[in-house]
Amino acid sequence: MVYTKAHVLNTGYKMPYVGLGTFGGPSAPEQVHQATAEALKIGYRHLDCAYTYMTEEAVGKALAESGVPREEVFVTSKLANPFHRTEHVRPVFERSLKLLGLDYLDLYLIHWPCAWQFNGYDFDKLEPKDKDGYMIVEEVDFLETWKAMEELVKAGLVRSIGVSNFT
Numbered sequence: 001m002v003y004t005k006a007h008v009l010n011t012g013y014k015m016p017y018v019g020l021g022t023f024g025g026p027s028a029p030e031q032v033h034q035a036t037a038e039a040l041k042i043g044y045r046h047l048d049c050a051y052t053y054m055t056e057e058a059v060g061k062a063l064a065e066s067g068v069p070r071e072e073v074f075v076t077s078k079l080a081n082p083f084h085r086t087e088h089v090r091p092v093f094e095r096s097l098k099l100l101g102l103d104y105l106d107l108y109l110i111h112w113p114c115a116w117q118f119n120g121y122d123f124d125k126l127e128p129k130d131k132d133g134y135m136i137v138e139e140v141d142f143l144e145t146w147k148a149m150e151e152l153v154k155a156g157l158v159r160s161i162g163v164s165n166f167t
Contacts, residue, residue: 002072013160015074015076015160036063047059047063056096057099059100077096079109081116082115082116088118104157110164113165
């Protein structure tokens with residue numbers, strides 16, 4: 001059974017209501033790969049990813065092995081907090097595409113509205129903390145981030161954009 005019930009986004013694309021969340025962290029790629037492969041077998045057609053989940057490569061591998069045509073799967077990923085500045089949006093987005101093994105995403109979300117200090121793209125640098133262990137935040141207007149994401153749409157790299165965890 002393929003889960004086909006979907007919400008039509010304002011861009012006209014259909015986002016399936018039922019999706020598989022792929023959070024797992026650095027110790028879970030094999031489990032996420034197996035779960036994604038099984039979900040695709042039983043009819044899931046929405047995969048929810050994020051760069052900070054550290055499982056995009058496992059998801060991409062399962063999708064490639066599944067034999068399910070790309071156009072039948074709705075793939076979401078999310079922009080992490082350290083990458084809110086214009087100059088970081090496209091490079092980290094392209095890293096997600098590469099890890100997933102895809103040419104485009106269906107939906108890209110600002111994961112959280114709070115920007116953190118940028119310390120590079122490596123997973124071990126995603127949570128910048130000061131000497132007391134507090135996150136180092138930056139003042140970045142989320143409209144700057146949004147405009148950079150609009151450029152991804154214009155470039156044909158993502159079909160729809162949005163926000164996550166905003167009040």
